[in-house]
Amino acid sequence: MKLLSVINKCTREQIRNFWILILTVSMAPFFVFIYYLIIESTKPHYDLLILNRDNGIQTMGATINYGDLLIQSAEEFENDTSEIPLSITKSDNKHTALKRLRTLKADALVIIPENFSEVIHNPDMANDTINTEIEFIGDLTNINYMISAIWANEILNQYMQELTQENKPIKIKETSLGFSGSINDFDLVVPGILILSIIMLMFSATVAIVTEVEQKTIIRLKLSKITAFEFLSGVSIVQIVVGLVSVLLTGIIAHWLGFDFRGSFWSLLLIAVLTSVSIIAFSLILAAITKTVSEVLIVGNFPLFLFMFFTGAAFPLEAKELFTIAGYSVTLPGLMSPSHAIIALRKILILDMGLKDVVPEIIAVVLLTIIYFLIGIWAFKARHMKVE
Amino acid sequence: MNTNQTEDNNTVINISHLTKSFGDLVAVDNLDLRIFQGEVFGFLGPNGAGKTTTINMICGLSKPSGGKIIFQNYSKQNNPNIRAQIGICPQENIFWPKLTCREQLHFMGRMYKLSAGLSKKRTTDLLEMMGLKEKSNVLADKLSGGMKRRLNICMALIHDPEILVLDEPEAGLDPQSRVLVRDFIISLKRDKTIILTTHNMDEADRLSDRVAIIDHGRLLSLNTPSWLKKSIGEGDLVEIILETEKFQRADEMVNSLKKLCKQVKFSEKALIIKSKGLIGLIPGITEIINNHGNKVMEIRLRENTLEDVFIYLTGRKLR
Ligand SMILES: Nc1ncnc2c1ncn2[C@@H]1O[C@H](COP(=O)(O)OP(=O)(O)OP(=O)(O)O)[C@@H](O)[C@H]1O
Ligand SMILES: [Mg+2]
Numbered sequence: 001m002k003l004l005s006v007i008n009k010c011t012r013e014q015i016r017n018f019w020i021l022i023l024t025v026s027m028a029p030f031f032v033f034i035y036y037l038i039i040e041s042t043k044p045h046y047d048l049l050i051l052n053r054d055n056g057i058q059t060m061g062a063t064i065n066y067g068d069l070l071i072q073s074a075e076e077f078e079n080d081t082s083e084i085p086l087s088i089t090k091s092d093n094k095h096t097a098l099k100r101l102r103t104l105k106a107d108a109l110v111i112i113p114e115n116f117s118e119v120i121h122n123p124d125m126a127n128d129t130i131n132t133e134i135e136f137i138g139d140l141t142n143i144n145y146m147i148s149a150i151w152a153n154e155i156l157n158q159y160m161q162e163l164t165q166e167n168k169p170i171k172i173k174e175t176s177l178g179f180s181g182s183i184n185d186f187d188l189v190v191p192g193i194l195i196l197s198i199i200m201l202m203f204s205a206t207v208a209i210v211t212e213v214e215q216k217t218i219i220r221l222k223l224s225k226i227t228a229f230e231f232l233s234g235v236s237i238v239q240i241v242v243g244l245v246s247v248l249l250t251g252i253i254a255h256w257l258g259f260d261f262r263g264s265f266w267s268l269l270l271i272a273v274l275t276s277v278s279i280i281a282f283s284l285i286l287a288a289i290t291k292t293v294s295e296v297l298i299v300g301n302f303p304l305f306l307f308m309f310f311t312g313a314a315f316p317l318e319a320k321e322l323f324t325i326a327g328y329s330v331t332l333p334g335l336m337s338p339s340h341a342i343i344a345l346r347k348i349l350i351l352d353m354g355l356k357d358v359v360p361e362i363i364a365v366v367l368l369t370i371i372y373f374l375i376g377i378w379a380f381k382a383r384h385m386k387v388e
Numbered sequence: 389m390n391t392n393q394t395e396d397n398n399t400v401i402n403i404s405h406l407t408k409s410f411g412d413l414v415a416v417d418n419l420d421l422r423i424f425q426g427e428v429f430g431f432l433g434p435n436g437a438g439k440t441t442t443i444n445m446i447c448g449l450s451k452p453s454g455g456k457i458i459f460q461n462y463s464k465q466n467n468p469n470i471r472a473q474i475g476i477c478p479q480e481n482i483f484w485p486k487l488t489c490r491e492q493l494h495f496m497g498r499m500y501k502l503s504a505g506l507s508k509k510r511t512t513d514l515l516e517m518m519g520l521k522e523k524s525n526v527l528a529d530k531l532s533g534g535m536k537r538r539l540n541i542c543m544a545l546i547h548d549p550e551i552l553v554l555d556e557p558e559a560g561l562d563p564q565s566r567v568l569v570r571d572f573i574i575s576l577k578r579d580k581t582i583i584l585t586t587h588n589m590d591e592a593d594r595l596s597d598r599v600a601i602i603d604h605g606r607l608l609s610l611n612t613p614s615w616l617k618k619s620i621g622e623g624d625l626v627e628i629i630l631e632t633e634k635f636q637r638a639d640e641m642v643n644s645l646k647k648l649c650k651q652v653k654f655s656e657k658a659l660i661i662k663s664k665g666l667i668g669l670i671p672g673i674t675e676i677i678n679n680h681g682n683k684v685m686e687i688r689l690r691e692n693t694l695e696d697v698f699i700y701l702t703g704r705k706l707r
Contacts, residue, residue, distance in 0.1 A: 002501070013486045013487065016527075223447065223472070223476065224496065387450060388450060
């Protein structure tokens with residue numbers, strides 16, 4: 001079978017041209033990683049240090065340390081309220097704790113005094129001269145200190161209330177607006193980046209075609225008995241595999257960094273294959289206007305940028321509606337097939353919708369693919385296959 | 389059967405009024421020639437004469453601006469794709485740099501619809517014949533210039549074409565490889581029709597059954613190398629050194645010689661004679677010399693070469 005021979009040949013060449021392969025396959029995982037870092041670093045985060053100096057107290061032959069119990073309770077609080085970006089760390093030494101505060105590695109330090117257990121155990125003992133003092137240390141002008149201190153105070157109050165079995169009529173409940181809430185920005189960008197990993201095929205697919213022109217081997221193919229369709233099918237199959245590998249890698253990294261995949265795997269696969277075919281068809285247009293690999297790497301950046309930044313692949317995008325067809329709105333980015341694929345993937349992966357919910361998107365991708373393909377085949381033949 | 393009919397029966401490629409222009413430049417100008425079954429047809433011409441352009445049109449890589457190329461008496465008439473029956477070794481090496489020698493030959497074999505087994509076998513045989521066996525699994529990229537050339541010749545042959553077109557096959561080859569390629573071409577003769585261009589006149593002389601000398605896209609002469617050497621140019625040159633100090637009956641002798649050959653000069657002890665087809669005349673010449681009482685001590689002969697014919701026809705000007 002000629003097709004198998006073409007696939008075999010293209011696979012070997014693709015692997016041996018490993019720089020192009022690495023560029024294609026690594027871009028999207030890299031983007032996932034960058035997004036993760038950006039989102040993580042812009043998220044508010046409060047680090048509270050607790051230093052326990054409590055000596056404890058002997059009762060009924062056992063040692064009780066109320067300071068340790070306070071820390072335990074604080075850790076429980078931290079675990080129970082995971083939506084609050086507060087992290088509690090135990091510290092052993094005031095010196096290092098202060099150092100962490102100064103270097104902004106922590107926001108607030110709470111010191112539990114030596115006589116903490118003693119005073120708590122005999123609350124009556126406490127008076128003007130003997131009492132216990134919990135010390136809060138931090139930069140008073142720093143908003144992070146204030147928020148950490150508020151939470152520390154809340155933890156302390158809850159603890160005291162538990163100890164004294166007192167019912168407190170008021171409890172603090174924090175509802176945040178914005179970043180720290182339940183909208184996860186990372187989840188929002190992952191479908192786009194999965195498609196971005198396929199958009200990157202534009203380079204490897206165009207290069208795979210244009211190399212034949214550049215090294216003139218297209219002449220040998222023209223003279224032989226293979227048809228343009230057979231040859232392009234072979235190239236496409238190899239490129240689809242590269243695309244799927246790329247999606248897989250991106251998906252694995254996204255999952256590892258916390259993306260929660262919903263929806264069916266087969267729907268994801270279908271969208272990935274369709275988008276790959278679409279990008280390959282577009283690559284044919286790019287191959288028609290270039291003659292060498294270096295031209296591809298220069299000229300290719302323009303469509304790459306358009307596809308990357310104006311389809312929602314690199315970041316979520318709201319496009320202006322031009323008009324609607326059967327209730328489906330047509331936008332300028334909508335002329336680029338990945339924009340539909342991204343919408344479909346968001347529905348599938350985030351909203352857990354089924355294939356039937358993304359039929360319009362699939363139709364749009366298929367239609368655009370056919371259009372790219374027709375233009376591409378025509379332009380490619382006119383430019384590179386014509387005998388002059 | 390008259391000659392025309394025999395020619396017709398033997399013709400594989402019939403080129404008539406073939407013209408190709410690139411803008412104002414006429415690269416091939418009203419070329420008429422026939423290429424016969426089983427011959428080695430040499431295309432000679434200075435740089436830019438239009439050899440490659442003609443070959444490209446024969447192979448279908450370029451469209452004629454005028455005239456026709458007709459393939460006739462073609463044994464595999466049932467295959468409409470005549471181009472698939474041509475094997476070409478282009479002037480520039482064309483191959484896949486990231487495939488090994490074996491991989492690309494096998495790939496091309498498959499593209500020409502050879503069975504996997506046959507393609508593999510031909511690949512192995514060709515690599516062996518062209519002395520590339522040891523380099524079978526080396527990327528084409530990593531071959532030396534001459535090896536690349538030989539690989540390119542293999543590529544022309546993988547599908548066992550009926551017509552073989554070799555555009556300067558020996559360019560960049562060392563003497564060993566040249567002999568190898570030459571012997572190989574000779575071994576293919578009769579079985580295949582071979583069109584060859586070269587700037588190596590000696591090679592063309594030894595290999596070609598007929599040569600066409602073209603310049604500025606026009607056919608200047610077309611015949612067998614021996615006919616061309618005999619008939620075109622200043623001819624052969626003979627220098628005859630006589631034993632005697634002084635020529636006996638010198639004027640009489642020169643006059644007799646001049647009846648045989650046009651140009652006769654003598655200086656001191658030597659006679660210098662120039663004529664076409666001089667070799668056949670040497671016995672007559674020595675007879676005349678002897679008859680006039682002179683004795684030949686040494687004969688130095690410089691035969692008219694194809695290069696002389698070429699320079700005579702195309703001039704010394706660089707293109
Ligand atoms: N694609 C082209 N466009 C314009 N001019 C061309 C093109 N190809 C060839 N020519 C011109 O046609 C003429 C004949 O070129 P061609 O390559 O046929 O020469 P050649 O006989 O093969 O020479 P050489 O011995 O150097 O290989 C040259 O003047 C060349 O510049
Ligand atoms: Mg040439």
